[in-house]
Amino acid sequence: MAGESEIKETYQNFMKILEDLTNNAHELQEQMLEEILRRNAGTEYLSRFFPSGQADKQNFKTNVPIVTYEDIKPYIDRIANGETSSILFADPISQFLRSSGTSGGQQKLIPITTESFERGCYHSFLADVVMKKCFSVSDEGRSLSLYFCKPDMETPSGLVASSYVTFYSKSNIFKTSLAKFCISPIETILCLDIKQSMFCQLLTGLLQRDKVVLFGSTFASLLARTIKFLEDYWRELCCNIRTGYLSDWIIDPGCKNAMSLILTMPNPELADLIQQICEDKSWEGVIKKLWPKIKYISSICTGSMSQYIPLLEFYGGGIPLVSPSYASSEACFGINLKPLSNPFDVSYTFLPNIAYFEFLPVNKDGGGKAQVTRTIDKPVDLANVKLGQYYEVVVTTLAGLYRYRVGDVLRVTGFYNKSPQFQFVERQNVVLSIDADKTTEEDLWKAITNAKLILEPFGVMLTAYNSYSDISSTPGRYVLFWELKMKDSNDLPKLDVKIMEQCCCIVEESFDFTYKSLRKGGAISGLELRVVKRGSFDELMDFYISKGASISQYKPPCCLKSEEAIKILNSGTVGKFFSPKTMS
Structure with a gap:
C-alpha cells in the first residue's frame, strides 16, 4: 500500500491537473461541447435541431431546447424497450442508472456509457485525493463507508437498471481501488438484505476499530440511520464479539463467509470496551469513542441533508464533517477544495472536463423565493456566471442529456482560478x-x-x-x-x-x-x-x-x-x- 510520500506525490500531480483544468475552464468547456456535438449530432434526437447539418455551438444554443426528464423520457423508453441507444447518443449504452426518486418525486432512468462512468470515477478520485491530503490519511488506515446494494431491474430490452451505488460497487474500478480502502468486505456490501449488510459492516468496523480513519456514506440521512441501527443492535454486536459467533439470523452466504474470516475468536475485552461506551446515557461523541483514530466523517450534507448536520456533529464529538463532492445520477459537477469549511457553507469547484454546463439565472426576491428568470430566458455558460448570483444548473453530457435541467439551484460563492465555485441552495420547485x-x-x-x-x-x-x-x-x-x-x-x-x-x-x-x-x-x-x-x-x-x-x-x-x-x-x-x- 502507498505511504504518505506516495500520497503527497499523487496530490502534487493532482494539483497540476487541477490548475490546468481550472485555468482553462472556458476553453475546456468549449472543447467538451464540440466533442459532444461531433459524436452525437447525427442521432435522431439532435439531428432534427440541425436541419442544415451545421452542429456548432451557436446553432446548439439557438435551436436545441432546454428540457426536463419528461421531454427525453420517450427516447429513454424506446431504448429500454429495445431500440438502439444511437437514437439518443452515439456510444454504446452500458446500462441505466436509477435515480432515488425521493427529491424530484419520480424515479428516472439515466443512460450511462463506459466513458461517462469512468469520467465520473475520475471526478471521485480527485475528491478523494483532496480529502486524504487535507487529513493526512495514509493507505494504512481504512474507511468504514456504508454502501448498500439493491436488486437490479431489467428493462424489456434486457438492459440492466440499477442505483449508482449498486452499479459502482459491482464495477472493476471499485473492486481494484476503493474496495481496498474500505474495511467492509465486498461480500457484505453486495448483500441485498439491508439489515444483514448493515450489521456485518458495523461488526467489521468494531472488530477492527483501530484501523478506521474515516466514517461515511453517500448521504447524511444514511449515517443518521446507521447511528439509530447501532443504538438498537449494539448489545447483539457486543455479544458476537464476546463469543466469537455470528448471529444466527445472518444467513446471506456472502456475509457468512466474509465474517468467518474476521470473527475468528472470542474477544471479551473489546466487547467490554464497546459496551462501556454504548451504555453511557449520552451518546455525544460516540463515533469518536468507538473509532478513536477517525479523522473525518464523509457524507453529502447539502440541501435537505443539512437537517442532519447538528445530529452528526453531536455524535461525532468534534470530528470534521465533510461533503467531498457534488454529483447526481445525471452527472458529476464539482469537488470540495476546502474540506474543513463549515458544512453549512460548503462550496464546490466545478470541473470543466466532465460535462458541458449552462446556468439559468434565478431570481431571489426580497422574500427569499426562488424563481427561474423568464424575462432573460437565456442561460449563461460556465465562464460567465456572476459572483453572488443564483442559477439553476443545466447539463449536456456524452450520454444523451442535452441542455437538461437538473433542478438544483446554486449560488456562485467564488472562483478557483477561472472555474466558478457554487454552493447548493435548494431543489427548484420544491x-x-x-x-x-x-x-x-x-x-x-x-x-x-x-x-x-x-x-x-x-x-x-x-x-x-x-x-x-x-x-x-x-x-x-x-x-x-x-x-x-x-x-x-x-x-x-x-x-x-x-x-x-x-x-x-x-x-x-x-x-x-x-x-x-x-x-x-x-x-x-x-x-x-x-x-x-x-x-x-x-x-x-x-x-x-x-x-x-x-x-x-x-x-x-x-x-x-x-x-x-x-x-x-x-x-x-x-x-x-x-x-x-x-x-x-
Whole structure:
C-alpha cells in the first residue's frame, strides 16, 4: 500500500491537473461541447435541431431546447424497450442508472456509457485525493463507508437498471481501488438484505476499530440511520464479539463467509470496551469513542441533508464533517477544495472536463423565493456566471442529456482560478404553498433553524423534519413534522405546550412577506407542528425504499406529496401544537 510520500506525490500531480483544468475552464468547456456535438449530432434526437447539418455551438444554443426528464423520457423508453441507444447518443449504452426518486418525486432512468462512468470515477478520485491530503490519511488506515446494494431491474430490452451505488460497487474500478480502502468486505456490501449488510459492516468496523480513519456514506440521512441501527443492535454486536459467533439470523452466504474470516475468536475485552461506551446515557461523541483514530466523517450534507448536520456533529464529538463532492445520477459537477469549511457553507469547484454546463439565472426576491428568470430566458455558460448570483444548473453530457435541467439551484460563492465555485441552495420547485405563497426548501430550513434554538437550552435536539401543505380544510395551513430527542438520552422530551407554540410562531415569523400577509388576512391558517415518536423518519425511509429508492441514495423529500408518506408520519404523531389564530 502507498505511504504518505506516495500520497503527497499523487496530490502534487493532482494539483497540476487541477490548475490546468481550472485555468482553462472556458476553453475546456468549449472543447467538451464540440466533442459532444461531433459524436452525437447525427442521432435522431439532435439531428432534427440541425436541419442544415451545421452542429456548432451557436446553432446548439439557438435551436436545441432546454428540457426536463419528461421531454427525453420517450427516447429513454424506446431504448429500454429495445431500440438502439444511437437514437439518443452515439456510444454504446452500458446500462441505466436509477435515480432515488425521493427529491424530484419520480424515479428516472439515466443512460450511462463506459466513458461517462469512468469520467465520473475520475471526478471521485480527485475528491478523494483532496480529502486524504487535507487529513493526512495514509493507505494504512481504512474507511468504514456504508454502501448498500439493491436488486437490479431489467428493462424489456434486457438492459440492466440499477442505483449508482449498486452499479459502482459491482464495477472493476471499485473492486481494484476503493474496495481496498474500505474495511467492509465486498461480500457484505453486495448483500441485498439491508439489515444483514448493515450489521456485518458495523461488526467489521468494531472488530477492527483501530484501523478506521474515516466514517461515511453517500448521504447524511444514511449515517443518521446507521447511528439509530447501532443504538438498537449494539448489545447483539457486543455479544458476537464476546463469543466469537455470528448471529444466527445472518444467513446471506456472502456475509457468512466474509465474517468467518474476521470473527475468528472470542474477544471479551473489546466487547467490554464497546459496551462501556454504548451504555453511557449520552451518546455525544460516540463515533469518536468507538473509532478513536477517525479523522473525518464523509457524507453529502447539502440541501435537505443539512437537517442532519447538528445530529452528526453531536455524535461525532468534534470530528470534521465533510461533503467531498457534488454529483447526481445525471452527472458529476464539482469537488470540495476546502474540506474543513463549515458544512453549512460548503462550496464546490466545478470541473470543466466532465460535462458541458449552462446556468439559468434565478431570481431571489426580497422574500427569499426562488424563481427561474423568464424575462432573460437565456442561460449563461460556465465562464460567465456572476459572483453572488443564483442559477439553476443545466447539463449536456456524452450520454444523451442535452441542455437538461437538473433542478438544483446554486449560488456562485467564488472562483478557483477561472472555474466558478457554487454552493447548493435548494431543489427548484420544491415548495410549500396554500395561496399565492411559495415557501422554498431554503426558506423552510432557515425558519426551522431559527425555531429550534429555543429547544437547545432544554437539552432537546431536532433530529429530522418534514412538511406538507394541508388543504383538507379551508383555509389551508402548513404542517411540520419534527422528530426530537434529549441530548443525554434517547428519550422523547417532555413537550411544554408554550415552548412548542413559540416554535410555531418563530417559524411563521421567519417566512416571507407574502406568507405573513396572507396569514394576517386569514387566507392561511396557523401553522401546525406535529412531534413524532423516535424512529418515525426511519419508517418514512423504509416506505420510499419499498417503492424502489436505494437506501444509499435516499434523499428525504423536504415537502411531502405522497398521502401514504404523510399517513406514516401521522401514525407516529405524539403531540400537536399550533400557532395562535392571528399573527401580530
